[in-house]
Amino acid sequence: MKIFVAASYSSKVDYSTGEVYPEYRAWLEAIIEQLESYGHEVFCALRADNWRINDLEPAEAFKLDEGEISKADGMLALVSNTPSAGVQMEIGMAIAQKKQVVLAHEKIDQLAYFNQAVVALGQAGEVVLPITSDPFAAK
Amino acid sequence: MKIFVAASYSSKVDYSTGEVYPEYRAWLEAIIEQLESYGHEVFCALRADNWRINDLEPAEAFKLDEGEISKADGMLALVSNTPSAGVQMEIGMAIAQKKQVVLAHEKIDQLAYFNQAVVALGQAGEVVLPITSDPFAAK
Numbered sequence: 001m002k003i004f005v006a007a008s009y010s011s012k013v014d015y016s017t018g019e020v021y022p023e024y025r026a027w028l029e030a031i032i033e034q035l036e037s038y039g040h041e042v043f044c045a046l047r048a049d050n051w052r053i054n055d056l057e058p059a060e061a062f063k064l065d066e067g068e069i070s071k072a073d074g075m076l077a078l079v080s081n082t083p084s085a086g087v088q089m090e091i092g093m094a095i096a097q098k099k100q101v102v103l104a105h106e107k108i109d110q111l112a113y114f115n116q117a118v119v120a121l122g123q124a125g126e127v128v129l130p131i132t133s134d135p136f137a138a139k
Numbered sequence: 140m141k142i143f144v145a146a147s148y149s150s151k152v153d154y155s156t157g158e159v160y161p162e163y164r165a166w167l168e169a170i171i172e173q174l175e176s177y178g179h180e181v182f183c184a185l186r187a188d189n190w191r192i193n194d195l196e197p198a199e200a201f202k203l204d205e206g207e208i209s210k211a212d213g214m215l216a217l218v219s220n221t222p223s224a225g226v227q228m229e230i231g232m233a234i235a236q237k238k239q240v241v242l243a244h245e246k247i248d249q250l251a252y253f254n255q256a257v258v259a260l261g262q263a264g265e266v267v268l269p270i271t272s273d274p275f276a277a278k
Binding site for chain 2: 009012032057058059061063071079083084085086089090091092093095096097101111112114115116117118120121
């Protein structure tokens with residue numbers, strides 16, 4: 001499947017160099033590689049930018065993500081106790097397009113009110129990290 | 140027009156009584172009434188609940204909002220420096236459905252990265268509060 005990985009970005013960058021924080025990059029790369037190990041084709045904006053925020057305007061970055069979400073079959077959205085405005089918007093876009101959405105978070109993080117709702121309604125799955133089996137496998 | 144007003148909810152409640160904080164209610168009521176003064180039909184979950192969080196599960200509350208967004212022509216989303224997971228998800232749902240979206244905020248509040256993007260792309264309008272003219276009037 002084509003999977004869009006939605007993850008916090010603009011808050012995870014060292015703006016003196018433009019580079020994504022190395023611990024965050026390592027954490028996210030491991031998740032992407034895990035998905036790829038199940039045979040999925042993964043798009044993640046941070047990796048597509050080679051882990052360095054580029055000179056794109058927000059508008060161009062958003063258009064790229066919007067197009068990739070439309071093309072994707074599913075979304076893995078990485079959420080935490082601190083909501084990301086961008087990730088939450090992307091979840092909404094994917095839900096409205098009836099994509100297969102999975103919300104993934106560390107054990108310490110709680111799902112926000114409406115994130116709980118979409119899981120309860122079966123509009124999204126929920127995975128507590130680390131991923132140990134394909135979250136997009138047919139149930 | 141039918142307008143859905145998206146506003147922070149679960150973080151704006153006094154959980155000892157279930158009531159929405161009175162200052163927040165007054166602020167939001169004034170915005171809703173201003174929209175109604177232009178002839179719009181407004182749905183806002185907090186008012187629909189009579190300013191008291193009810194016993195609905197998050198799932199039921201989300202389903203109600205999801206249905207109202209689908210029926211609406213437009214959305215006024217109230218955003219601030221502290222992103223609301225729910226409001227951002229609703230913005231994404233409205234954008235994906237090509238609704239007429241307007242992001243409204245106090246002067247002190249900056250638009251988050253992807254909120255800037257949808258404004259720059261013309262997928263949403265931007266209003267700095269207070270509202271002084273119909274934000275949904277044909278341009």
